[in-house]
Amino acid sequence: MENIRFGIAGCGGIAARFAKALVLSAGTELAACAARNLDRAQAFAQAHGQGKPVRAYGNYQELMEDPNVDAVYIATVHTTHAQIAKQAILVGKAVLCEKPFFTNSREAREVIALAREKSVPMMEAFWTRTLPAYRKAKEWIREGKIGDVTLIRAAFCFCNPCTEQSRSHRIWNPEVGGGAMLDIGVYPYEYVTGILEAPPEKFHYTVLPGPTGVDATVAMTLEYPGALAECLASIAGHMDTTARISGTKGYIEQSVFYGAREARLFDNQNRLLEEFQDSQEEGFVHEIAHFVDLLRSGKTESRWIPLADALDFAEKADLVLGALRG
């Protein structure tokens, strides 16, 4: 079976990580890359070509017109995702798009509708849900090992104080979709909706602006029948990144939950019952394998990362960011 030939849109840090993961991924190859700056794309192509030629483009449309590209991985700044995804869909290229999928629900609805209309495979790069440690946690839950899920708690926070120097950093810049919600709020939120396999019945949030006006901290409470989840995202303070899923019979813990390599199952007396460890250090490999499976199966939507979930998150982001803007 022939390789899936990837074109990467955007040549920053996350693109580099993805390119390295492609090397570890069977049945794939890096065919091309594009950046707004051709020199940057050429340097990226050289760095990640593994000795083979990788075509470099100085704009995204040329990447789309490359007949030797099967799928486009979008790794540009958030605010350009929708436009680039539409370009890809219109030429029939499969789309794997980094989080936040789109910066608002209008964009999300429009692009999802277009992908469905054109029957083009599209997936949010929500790699957490493809990780074997996450799949194992879901398997334990399905098997009833923690009883009924009652509580989930997950926080993704880091401290990047807004100083004179850091004010121009992407994360503090409202112009390029900076702030906690879009960048990292998506991780605890979609971690939870993936575990409970539904959007919350009710959604409560508190948002605290930082000095540049972006959402520095967002606390979210997701209400389900019989279960409640507490999600926290902040760029203004540290928190432990171990997520816990608690149920009537026990609980599951995952360290660094958004890129979990392990899952631990405990009973209600805090006794460790089972432990799972992923031997693959680069979690993007699982995401790529899942996306490749999707393409090879002829399906257009992942059952693990449904487009509806990305749209649901975009709707929640609208609420949170709308509240901030007044």
Next chain:
Amino acid sequence: MENIRFGIAGCGGIAARFAKALVLSAGTELAACAARNLDRAQAFAQAHGQGKPVRAYGNYQELMEDPNVDAVYIATVHTTHAQIAKQAILVGKAVLCEKPFFTNSREAREVIALAREKSVPMMEAFWTRTLPAYRKAKEWIREGKIGDVTLIRAAFCFCNPCTEQSRSHRIWNPEVGGGAMLDIGVYPYEYVTGILEAPPEKFHYTVLPGPTGVDATVAMTLEYPGALAECLASIAGHMDTTARISGTKGYIEQSVFYGAREARLFDNQNRLLEEFQDSQEEGFVHEIAHFVDLLRSGKTESRWIPLADALDFAEKADLVLGALRG
């Protein structure tokens, strides 16, 4: 200086722990105890007398009338706190009252007003705030060691599934003030208000009822200017009980935060800078020492546990429990 002579109202588990802590506390003695059942009070007196006679009463009024009791420690079921506190105040006995101080804000306001009117010392038994590890955390914050506080996260949750057998348990019984908010929600809430030394500017909550109608899970978000705190309380699921206080320059962690014996100070690169360990295993000893200091100083209110804070929590509990009752 003469001993402070304590009378204990209520002879259950928490009363026994307090009596044992009194033995470890200089300048105090157990003079009397009372329960609704005289046999129970007599057994308690015998068990905790340390060979000396402790008077036992079969009702609380007799305890109040004992001229050899200086202070009353109220350790009865929540719903009786207000009545017993009033009895004590009216005869001029100092009051140390277990949490929840009172089960609603009307009671809280009434009893606090009475104590102030009669100039009787009264304190909520919120021992967390008297712990040296908590005082150390506050000292580090005051010294600017974590910069400006931006985020606090604290959860007190345990799993007591509501089975046929456990439905009659106090914690699931709405008649005696069962549920998460009053029993354990007070811990993360007042931990935070003590750290930030003010009630929140805005208070957000989500409450999930359990099978008996009590509040099984309560998620609270406390909004301050520039800071946000996430508090979780549940009797329907486990969570880690390490609290974290994060700021612009670093963070503080406290394991089992509600009875913390340690505090750890980290910088923003997760480097441990300082560590504090309390050698006293029984935290109630610190609470008793603080209360005794209060009485000896002739003051009527603790600066560490102001009555206004207990009233503030009672007001929040009104909101949460009112929402549940519709």
